[in-house]
Amino acid sequence: MPDVTFTVDGNKLTAPAGTLLIEACKSAGIEIPAFCYYPGLSLQAACRMCVVRIEKMPKLQTACTTPVAEGMVVQTETPEIAQARKATLQLLLGNHPLDCPVCDAGGECELQDMTFKYGAADSFYAEPKNHREEQKWSPVVYFDRPRCILCYRCVRMCGEGMDVFALGIQNRGSSSVIAPNVPAQMSPDDLAHVDCEQCGMCIDACPVGALTSGTYRYKTRPWEMNHVATVCTHCGDGCKTTLGVRSTSDGAEIVRGDNRDKSGINGDFLCNKGRYAFDFANSPDRITQPLVRNSSGVLLPVSWEQALEHVGKKLRELRDTRGGKSIGVVGGNRLTNEEAYLLQKFARTVLQTNNIDHHRTADYVSFAQALAGTTGKAASQRDIEKSPAIFIIGGDPTNQNPLTAWNLRSNVRLNKARIYIANTEEIKLRRNAKAFLHVAPFGYSALADLMSGDDSTLESLVQPGTNKQVALDFRAALRAEEEVVVLIGSELRGGDLKKVIEFGTKLPGRKFALLSDYVNSRGAADMGLLPDMLPGYTPITAGSNLATEYNIATEPGLDMLEIFDAAGKGELSALYVVGANPVARFGVDPAALRNTFVVVQEMFLTETAALADVILPAANLYEKSGSVTNSYGDLQQVNKAGDRAGVRTDFEMIVRIADKMGANMRALVPFGKGLHADMGQTRGAQSGEADRHAVWLTANNLEPRLSPFDPMAILDEINRLVPGYSLLRLQLLSGNDQHLSPAAPSDLVQITNRRDLVLPANDGLFTSGTLGRYSAMLADLQQNAASRTAAAEQTAAD
Amino acid sequence: MPTLVSHPDEVKVISRRFGMGATDIDKYVELDGYKAVQNAIAEGPEWIINVMKASGMRGRGGAGFPTGLKWSFVPKQSEKPKYVLVNGDESEPGTCKDHVIFLHDPHAVIEGTMIAGLAIGSKLGFIYLRGEYRYLLKIMEKAVADAYAKGFLGKNIFGTGVDFDIITQSGAGAYEVGEESALMESLEGKRGVPRIKPPFPAVVGLYGGPTVINNAETIAAVPHILLMGGEAFAKLGSERNGGTRLFGISGHVERPGVYELPMGYSLRKAIYDVAGGVKGGKKLKAVVPGGSSCPVLTADEIDVGLDFDQMGKAGTMLGSGGIVVLDETVSIVEFALRTISFYQHESCGWCIPCREGTDWIKKTLTRVHAGGGSKKDVDNVQYLAENMLGRTFCPLGDAAAMPTLGFVKKFRKEFEDYIDGKKAGTPIITVDQLVGAH
Amino acid sequence: MSTIANTIFSPEMAARFDKLVTIYPVRRSALVPMLLYAQDDLGYVSDAAVAEIALRIEILELDVRNVLSYYSMLRTKPAGKYNVQVCTNISCMLRGGYEILDHCKHKLGIGHKEVTPDGVFSLEEVECIGACCWAPAMQINYDFHDDLTPEKVDVLFQMYKDGQGKDVK
Numbered sequence A: 001m002p003d004v005t006f007t008v009d010g011n012k013l014t015a016p017a018g019t020l021l022i023e024a025c026k027s028a029g030i031e032i033p034a035f036c037y038y039p040g041l042s043l044q045a046a047c048r049m050c051v052v053r054i055e056k057m058p059k060l061q062t063a064c065t066t067p068v069a070e071g072m073v074v075q076t077e078t079p080e081i082a083q084a085r086k087a088t089l090q091l092l093l094g095n096h097p098l099d100c101p102v103c104d105a106g107g108e109c110e111l112q113d114m115t116f117k118y119g120a121a122d123s124f125y126a127e128p129k130n131h132r133e134e135q136k137w138s139p140v141v142y143f144d145r146p147r148c149i150l151c152y153r154c155v156r157m158c159g160e161g162m163d164v165f166a167l168g169i170q171n172r173g174s175s176s177v178i179a180p181n182v183p184a185q186m187s188p189d190d191l192a193h194v195d196c197e198q199c200g201m202c203i204d205a206c207p208v209g210a211l212t213s214g215t216y217r218y219k220t221r222p223w224e225m226n227h228v229a230t231v232c233t234h235c236g237d238g239c240k241t242t243l244g245v246r247s248t249s250d251g252a253e254i255v256r257g258d259n260r261d262k263s264g265i266n267g268d269f270l271c272n273k274g275r276y277a278f279d280f281a282n283s284p285d286r287i288t289q290p291l292v293r294n295s296s297g298v299l300l301p302v303s304w305e306q307a308l309e310h311v312g313k314k315l316r317e318l319r320d321t322r323g324g325k326s327i328g329v330v331g332g333n334r335l336t337n338e339e340a341y342l343l344q345k346f347a348r349t350v351l352q353t354n355n356i357d358h359h360r361t362a363d364y365v366s367f368a369q370a371l372a373g374t375t376g377k378a379a380s381q382r383d384i385e386k387s388p389a390i391f392i393i394g395g396d397p398t399n400q401n402p403l404t405a406w407n408l409r410s411n412v413r414l415n416k417a418r419i420y421i422a423n424t425e426e427i428k429l430r431r432n433a434k435a436f437l438h439v440a441p442f443g444y445s446a447l448a449d450l451m452s453g454d455d456s457t458l459e460s461l462v463q464p465g466t467n468k469q470v471a472l473d474f475r476a477a478l479r480a481e482e483e484v485v486v487l488i489g490s491e492l493r494g495g496d497l498k499k500v501i502e503f504g505t506k507l508p509g510r511k512f513a514l515l516s517d518y519v520n521s522r523g524a525a526d527m528g529l530l531p532d533m534l535p536g537y538t539p540i541t542a543g544s545n546l547a548t549e550y551n552i553a554t555e556p557g558l559d560m561l562e563i564f565d566a567a568g569k570g571e572l573s574a575l576y577v578v579g580a581n582p583v584a585r586f587g588v589d590p591a592a593l594r595n596t597f598v599v600v601q602e603m604f605l606t607e608t609a610a611l612a613d614v615i616l617p618a619a620n621l622y623e624k625s626g627s628v629t630n631s632y633g634d635l636q637q638v639n640k641a642g643d644r645a646g647v648r649t650d651f652e653m654i655v656r657i658a659d660k661m662g663a664n665m666r667a668l669v670p671f672g673k674g675l676h677a678d679m680g681q682t683r684g685a686q687s688g689e690a691d692r693h694a695v696w697l698t699a700n701n702l703e704p705r706l707s708p709f710d711p712m713a714i715l716d717e718i719n720r721l722v723p724g725y726s727l728l729r730l731q732l733l734s735g736n737d738q739h740l741s742p743a744a745p746s747d748l749v750q751i752t753n754r755r756d757l758v759l760p761a762n763d764g765l766f767t768s769g770t771l772g773r774y775s776a777m778l779a780d781l782q783q784n785a786a787s788r789t790a791a792a793e794q795t796a797a798d
Numbered sequence B: 001m002p003t004l005v006s007h008p009d010e011v012k013v014i015s016r017r018f019g020m021g022a023t024d025i026d027k028y029v030e031l032d033g034y035k036a037v038q039n040a041i042a043e044g045p046e047w048i049i050n051v052m053k054a055s056g057m058r059g060r061g062g063a064g065f066p067t068g069l070k071w072s073f074v075p076k077q078s079e080k081p082k083y084v085l086v087n088g089d090e091s092e093p094g095t096c097k098d099h100v101i102f103l104h105d106p107h108a109v110i111e112g113t114m115i116a117g118l119a120i121g122s123k124l125g126f127i128y129l130r131g132e133y134r135y136l137l138k139i140m141e142k143a144v145a146d147a148y149a150k151g152f153l154g155k156n157i158f159g160t161g162v163d164f165d166i167i168t169q170s171g172a173g174a175y176e177v178g179e180e181s182a183l184m185e186s187l188e189g190k191r192g193v194p195r196i197k198p199p200f201p202a203v204v205g206l207y208g209g210p211t212v213i214n215n216a217e218t219i220a221a222v223p224h225i226l227l228m229g230g231e232a233f234a235k236l237g238s239e240r241n242g243g244t245r246l247f248g249i250s251g252h253v254e255r256p257g258v259y260e261l262p263m264g265y266s267l268r269k270a271i272y273d274v275a276g277g278v279k280g281g282k283k284l285k286a287v288v289p290g291g292s293s294c295p296v297l298t299a300d301e302i303d304v305g306l307d308f309d310q311m312g313k314a315g316t317m318l319g320s321g322g323i324v325v326l327d328e329t330v331s332i333v334e335f336a337l338r339t340i341s342f343y344q345h346e347s348c349g350w351c352i353p354c355r356e357g358t359d360w361i362k363k364t365l366t367r368v369h370a371g372g373g374s375k376k377d378v379d380n381v382q383y384l385a386e387n388m389l390g391r392t393f394c395p396l397g398d399a400a401a402m403p404t405l406g407f408v409k410k411f412r413k414e415f416e417d418y419i420d421g422k423k424a425g426t427p428i429i430t431v432d433q434l435v436g437a438h
Numbered sequence C: 001m002s003t004i005a006n007t008i009f010s011p012e013m014a015a016r017f018d019k020l021v022t023i024y025p026v027r028r029s030a031l032v033p034m035l036l037y038a039q040d041d042l043g044y045v046s047d048a049a050v051a052e053i054a055l056r057i058e059i060l061e062l063d064v065r066n067v068l069s070y071y072s073m074l075r076t077k078p079a080g081k082y083n084v085q086v087c088t089n090i091s092c093m094l095r096g097g098y099e100i101l102d103h104c105k106h107k108l109g110i111g112h113k114e115v116t117p118d119g120v121f122s123l124e125e126v127e128c129i130g131a132c133c134w135a136p137a138m139q140i141n142y143d144f145h146d147d148l149t150p151e152k153v154d155v156l157f158q159m160y161k162d163g164q165g166k167d168v169k
C-alpha cells in the first residue's frame, strides 16, 4: 500500500494507506484510548472511547475503524473529545462495583487508568447498582459480571484468536452479558461453565477485572510482585512468560504467569500451561534437602557438603576402578543449553564416558543431517506467523504446540495464509486449512515418498476408499506454492524425515521446522546429549574441533536403552540422571539398577528418584538463568524468577560434583580473566581457553565471568564451539529471540541406520510429562475436562 | 382487522388498490399489476433509475434518502451476487403503515422488489417482516407463491429470459433489526446488531454482496411511479420531496388511521381535518410527528408542512410518518418515560453510550415519575441525552436521545413542576406497572 | 422424513425445517425463523430444541443461545396456550393501553410474563406491535385485536377459553 500523509494534533504523519488511525497514531506515539479495540481481532467500535475529531466530518469518528487517508486532519484530545470520553466512563461507572481495592486488575485496569485520566469518578446516579454473584467458569476462569464493560474482547479472543468459541454474548441492551458455552441448566452442578482449552486468553484480553484467573485471584496486588520475563518450561514452542514473584520466608513464590508486555516470540499469546502451570514450583512435595540412602536402604537428609562429597568420591572411584565406560548419564529436556552442554562435557571429559542420552522427542539428528550444507532453510517460529503457505505433516499443534497453532491461525486470519495439512488424524487445525489430506494409519512413509515424487506407494497413503487423486492434487497445489514452511511432526523420523526435507530443499522458497515437546528438547539435542553426537550434531567418530578440544574417545557411547540394558547385565557402575525420569518414561525395571550407583538431580520423588542412592534437590527452569532453544531453533534467555531455599541449579551441582571429583575446573568451566594463561599452555589442546574467552568478551564489550557457577561462561564456549550457535550475545541479553540453525556439517560423513529412539511425549493441553503431575492446576484442569466429557456423554445418552 | 379510513384530501397512489381485493393475483393484474415490471424489463436498469431519480422519491423508512440515488450507488460489476432487501420490520412506535400495505397490496411489494432487482442487477430479493406480523407474512407468502405459479417469479419470468426469486423472512422481535445493517445480520441468522459503516450496504451488504435495502412503502410505491412516470409522481409532492406518503395518525384524534397525503401537506390540517381533530374536543398539547424518535412539537408549532425538509427546519423529523397526537391531559414526564423505556428495552447493547445511556435515563425518569426526583435529575437527563447524541454506534442512540432532549427542553417547566408535586396531566402509568414490565 | 433422526418436532415442522435450511444462500439464514417456528411447535424453545436446531443449522449451541436470547419474542420457558400480549407503547398508552393491561391482569389474575394456573393464558406487556392507528391493541398468539375496551377483552377471553378464538400460526 502506498503511504499517505495526514495530520494528527498538528503533527504531519505518514502511514501506509488503509492503516487504522488508532494504529497509525500509536506508531507515532499518540495514544488513543480504547476498550474494545484489540489489534488483530475484528473491529467492534462498541466502546466509543477512541472518538476523535476529523475535519469535514459532522460527528466524532472512531479512530479504531477509520483508515488513514491522504490529507486527513485529526484532533485527538480536544475538550469536546475529553467530554465524550468522560461521559462514556461515567456511564460505565454507573453500574460498576468500584471494588478496585480488592479487584485483581487493580493497578492494571484500563478502566481505572481512563477514569484517572478523564476524571469521571463523580457519579450522579441515585439508583442502586446491579449486583451479581461472581461465577466460577472453570478452575482457572472466574467471571465477575458487574465489572464487565462489554468490550467483547474475550468473545473475539476465544473465537477468532483461539478458534474455540466458548464465549458468547446473550440477551440484549443493558441485560447483555458474556456467557460461557455450558449454561447453568445444562450443567450437573447447575452453574455455568466454560468447556474449552482453558488458555486464559480471555482473562488476558479483558481490560478490567471481569475475568480473573483461578491461580491468581485475591492473592496479591500487581505492585507487590516482581515481574520476571522468562521462558515457559512446558512445550517446545518456547513462549515468553512473565512470572509475578513475591518474597516468602523460604524463597520467592511465583504467583502469576502471563505475557505482561505482549512482547517476545509469542506476542499476545500464552496457553494455559504457560499461564497457570508454574505452580509445581510451589508444590509442598518438593525435595529441598539432599538425600542419601543409608546402609539399610533408607533415604536420609544430609548436608549439601556431605552429599556432594559422597557423590564426587563415589563417581571418581567408580570411574577409576571400573572405567568411564561403565558410567551412564541421562540429561533432561528442561535443562538450559548451558546445563546440557556442561553435562555432556562433564560426562565426556570428567566421567570419561560417551554413554550419554536424553529422552528424545523428535529426530533432530536426521533433521540436522538433512539440512546439512544448506543455509536459510530452517524456519523460525516467527516464520509461522508470516509465511504465505504452510504445509503441516503430522503433529497436532493445537494440543501439543499451542503457540504454533495460534501463529498459524493468526496468519490465516490476518494474512490469508494457506495451510495444507496431511495427517493420520483429523486434527482441529484442518478447520483453518485450505487443504486437508487424511493420511491412512502408518501412511507417513508413503506420504514422504509421494512428496519426493514417488507415486508407487500412493495406495497405502490415502484412507481406504478415498480417491487417490486427492493426494495428487494436494501435492500439485503444494508444489505450485512459491514460499512454504514445512512443519513436521515428530512422527516423521529417519529416512522419511530426510525424504520430506530433501525433496523440499530442491524447490525454491522452502523452509523447515521439526516440532518437539518440552522447552529445551531441541537444545538437549543441539547440545549433544547424545551418545554418538557432539554438540552441533558433530559425529563423534569424526575428528572434529570439539573432539580435539575435549581430547576424548571417538567411539559412540551407549544410548538410553543400551544404558539400561547394561545396568540389567550388571555392567553399569553408576548412573547420573539430571532432570529426567527415564524409569517411568522407558518402563525400566527397577531391579535393573540394583547394582548401579544412581545419582538423581530432581525436584520431586519421581519413579527414577525413588531408586536413587543420592537425590540432589534441583531448581527448575523458573529458578535459574541461561538460555533455551525451542523446536524451531530460536534461542531465548531464561531468567531466574522464583527461588526455593535448599535447592540448587543443575549447573551448580554439576560443577560442584566435578570439583569434588578433582577435575580441572578451569578446563570444565572457563571463567576468570587471563589469570592462569600460562597454566593453559601446558595443557595442550585445551590451552588458553579461559584466555580466548576473555579476549572474545573484551572484543564484544562484555565483562568476563569470574565465577565457575556462572552459566554465561559456558555460553561463551557454546558460542565459540557449537556449529550453528553463532549467537549475538547482546541480542540475547536484551530479551530478543534469535533464530539459529545448527545443521550437521556437510563435509562430515553421515551416519545412517541410527536406531530410532524417538519417543514423542505427546503432551496435550493439560499434561506436561512427569512435571505436569506436580501441578495442582493441571490436575484440576484434567479432572474438569473429564467431568465435562462425562456430562456431555450423559446428555447424549439421555 | 385494521379499519380502512379515507378522506377527500387524500391522494391515493400507493393505497390505490387498498380494499379492492388486490391480494388476489388476478385482481392485482386487472388493476394494472405486474405491468410496471414488464416495462422495466423492456426498458432496462438505467431507465428505471432515471425514473426513480425524477420521481423525487425519498425513502419512507425514516431517513428520507433519495431512492434513485441509492440504487445508483450499487456497482454495476460485482463478483458477489447482489440482493434486494425489503425492510418490513416496522417497529417504530406510532408507525403501522407497512402493516396496511402487506395487508391490502402484497403484490405491489413483490413487484417493487423485482423492479429494484432489475435496476441493480440482482436476482434475489428478501422481504423481511417483523415476527409479530405473522398473519401478514402468510399473506405475503401466499402472494409470492401465486406469483411463482403464474411464472412472474422464478426462472424466465414473463418469458423474458430474466430470473428473479423472492424469499420471505420472519423476524422474532427486535426494533433494532429495522436498522439496515442489523437487518442483514438478522437475515444471516445472527444477533440483530448493526455493522460498522463504511462499507455501506450498496457495496458490501447481505452475505457480503452489494445490497439495496428499502422500506416496504418505498418499494410498494415503485410500480406506481414507473406506471405514472417519475415527473408526474414528483409533482404530487413538495419541493425535493416527491409524491405522496402514508401517514399513520394515532393517539388523541377523532379518526385515527393510515392516510395517504401529498408530501408537504400541512400538519395542522392532517390533525384537524384529515383525522378529525383532537378527540373529544380537548385541547392539543403536543405532537410527535414521525414516530417516537422524532422530537416533539408543541401545540403552537404545528403549522408546518409534512416533508423531510420542512420538518427538519422545524427542528424535528418526518421519520416514518407516524403522527402521534397528545391532548392536554397527557403528562409529558410520563410520556417521556414511556418513550425512553422503549429505547432502553430495544437497545441492542452493542455500544456503551446507547446501552448505558438509555438505561440511566430510564432509571432517572422512573424515579422522577414515582415522585423521588430532584431538579438536578432534569439536568442529568439532559446531560445524558446530549452525550449520547451523535456518539453511538448506530442511530438508535440518537433515536432515544432526540425525543428525550425535545421533552426536557420544551417542557422543562413541566418536569420541574412535577418534581415539586404539581403534576400536570393525568398520570396513567402506575409505579407498580413499571416495575412489572421493564 | 426428517433429515434428523429422532427429531423433537412434529413431522410437518421437521419437514418444513428440512426445506427451510436449503432455500437461502447460507444455511444459517434459517436460524431466526426456525427458532420462532420451533417455539410455535413446542410452546417455547427448549434445550432440546436448541440442540436440534444447532445440528440442523450446523452451528454451535452457544451460537443458537446467543441469537435466541436477543429476540424478544423468543422464550425459553413455556407460556400459556394463549399468550396475551398487550401493547402499552405511546399510541396505545394514549388510548387506554395501560387500562387494558390492568384489566387483563385483573381478569386473568396474573402479572407480566406469568401463566394462569390452568396454563390457558399467559400475559405479557409488549412494545409497539404496529397497530398504533387502531389502538389500543393486543395480540393473542399471532392474532391482532384492535380498538380494545375492557368489555371487548372479556368477550375475547371467553372465546379463547371456549376454543373459539382465532389462532393462526
Ligand SMILES: Cc1cc2nc3c(=O)[nH]c(=O)nc-3n(C[C@H](O)[C@H](O)[C@H](O)COP(=O)(O)O)c2cc1C
Pocket (backbone or CB within 6 Å): B058, B059, B060, B061, B062, B063, B064, B065, B067, B087, B088, B089, B090, B091, B092, B175, B176, B177, B178, B179, B180, B181, B213, B214, B215, B216, B218, B219, B394, B395, B396, B399
Ligand atoms: C433503530 C432503527 C430502526 C429502524 N427501523 C426501521 C424499520 O422498522 N423499517 C424501515 O423501513 N426502516 C427502518 N430504519 C431505517 C433503515 O435503517 C433504512 O434506512 C431504511 O430501511 C431504508 O429504506 P428507505 O431508503 O426506503 O427509507 C431504522 C433505522 C434505525 C436506525
Ligand code: SF4
Pocket (backbone or CB within 6 Å): A147, A148, A149, A150, A151, A152, A153, A154, A155, A178, A202, A205, A206, A207, A208, A210, A211
Ligand atoms: S469480560 Fe472483559 S473482555 Fe469480556 S466483554 Fe467484559 S470487559 Fe470485555
Ligand code: FES
Pocket (backbone or CB within 6 Å): A033, A034, A035, A036, A037, A044, A045, A046, A047, A048, A049, A050, A051, A062, A063, A064, A065
Ligand atoms: S476502540 Fe474504537 S470504539 Fe472501542
